[in-house]
Amino acid sequence: MDWLLLLEKGFWFGLAAVGFAILFNVPVRTLLSVFIMGALGGIIKNLLLQFEINVIIASFAGAVLIGFISISFAHNKHAPPPIFAIPAVIPMVPGIFAYRMMLGLISLAGNINQAAYSQVLSDTIHNGLKVMFILMSLATGVAIPMLITRKDSAKEIRFRKVKDNF
Amino acid sequence: MPDNQQNKDIKELGATLLEIAMLLMVSGASTGRIRNTIDRVSTSFSYTANMFISQRTIMLSMYNEENECIFNSLKRTSQHGINFTTLSGISRMSWSILEEKWTVKKINEELNRLCALPHYPRIVTLLLTGLAGAAFCRLAGGALLDMTVVFAGTMAGLFVKQEATKLNFNPYLCVYLAALTSSLIAGSLVKFNPGTDHEFAFATSVLFLIPGVPLINAFSDMIDGNLQNGLIRGMNGFIISFSIALGLLTSMATYHF
Structure with a gap:
């Protein structure tokens, strides 16, 4: 396993997350947290991918991690969790798969011979389903902490060990 | 005329609540977050707020402790533009309102301040x-x-x-x-x-x-x-x-x- 490559990927994930955070105009005090969360989520996703785990599950794991970190950052930096979580998961959106799905759909609509048709059709469905499931797992992943604690606001969630620190 | 004064206050509060809900909607909050925030603020004034939230319009009815409808109004949203600074500011404000019992005037001042906050260059x-x-x-x-x-x-x-x-x-x-x-x-x-x-x-x-x-x-x-x-x-x-x-x-x- 190439740790340096993994760290480099983490850096790029973090940078992409910060770019989106700026685009969404997050408060300045949250930028560093967004970078850290984006990087950690991306590292987990790539680590799992190296163990040949399905990209959908890997993305889900990254998003769950981001969801949990967003709760503790929300307490520290006094901002709602989605402000950290949404920019941080966006780098995991499967842009390349979405692009290939689109290409496939276009060639299916054009003039295409029967032999190529079934191959393109199966590729397109494969890519499209991946996009759909990855998007769903990202959205579910960041919501998991709120779902399992059954709270309406992150302010009511306290992790036992850090209870007295703030 | 204490009754008139009270009516005016309620109208002001209702308009402020609608403004908060509208700002949250256009800045990119989920529906649950809008509902929670409005509930939090209206609880602080001991009223119950019922809402109908949609992408372009927000409807609000307020009820007092005797369950009488005291305010009912609609507001159109302005153009959507994601702004997480507004979101975070309103979230912090809603907790301060509850804990420090802010007046409507103070809420409006804070809202104006939040809207005037600069974007990144x-x-x-x-x-x-x-x-x-x-x-x-x-x-x-x-x-x-x-x-x-x-x-x-x-x-x-x-x-x-x-x-x-x-x-x-x-x-x-x-x-x-x-x-x-x-x-x-x-x-x-x-x-x-x-x-x-x-x-x-x-x-x-x-x-x-x-x-x-x-x-x-x-x-x-x-x-x-x-x-x-x-x-x-x-x-x-x-x-x-x-x-x-x-x-x-x-x-x-x-x-x-």
Whole structure:
């Protein structure tokens, strides 16, 4: 396993997350947290991918991690969790798969011979389903902490060990 | 005339609550968050607030402790523009209102302050979004040349989107124009440097446009049971994606590949 490559990927994930955070105009005090969360989520996703785990599950794991970190950052930096979580998961959106799905759909609509048709059709469905499931797992992943604690606001969630620190 | 004074206060509070809900909606909050925040604020004044929340209109009825309807009104939302600073400011404010028993006047002052908060300087937004585009390209497997071109393409695309928004074009058309600009710039690499595979640059140059907030909010609304709002937001995200694809398609047709 190439740790340096993994760290480099983490850096790029973090940078992409910060770019989106700026685009969404997050408060300045949250930028560093967004970078850290984006990087950690991306590292987990790539680590799992190296163990040949399905990209959908890997993305889900990254998003769950981001969801949990967003709760503790929300307490520290006094901002709602989605402000950290949404920019941080966006780098995991499967842009390349979405692009290939689109290409496939276009060639299916054009003039295409029967032999190529079934191959393109199966590729397109494969890519499209991946996009759909990855998007769903990202959205579910960041919501998991709120779902399992059954709270309406992150302010009511306290992790036992850090209870007295703030 | 104490009754008149009270009526005036209630009207002011109702207008403020609608303003808060509207600001949250246009800044990119999920439906559950809007409902919670309004509940929190109205509880602080010991009223019950019932709402109907949709993408373009918000309806609010307030009830007092005797369960009499004391306020009922609708408000249209302004144009949507994601702004997480507003979101975070209102969230903090709602807790202070509850804990420190703010007056309506103080809430309005704070709202005005939040709305006047500056955005990031335009050049910072452009540069960092460009870097984000380059990062996407690197993650997809692009080399340094691809990253540079994507950086330039993303910056130009975002610039076009900002200018088109200023000129009050249809929001989906703004996305289309931005996607077209970015992919034309990134596509030039594919066209004029055909030796190596530059598919990554072409595909990642438009990723800064992906409707992340509408899609994630759509899903969080759906699992919250706000199915109608979830569907509407999802549809919005879908149309934005479609506009991006259309932009890519146009530049592919332009370059003939």
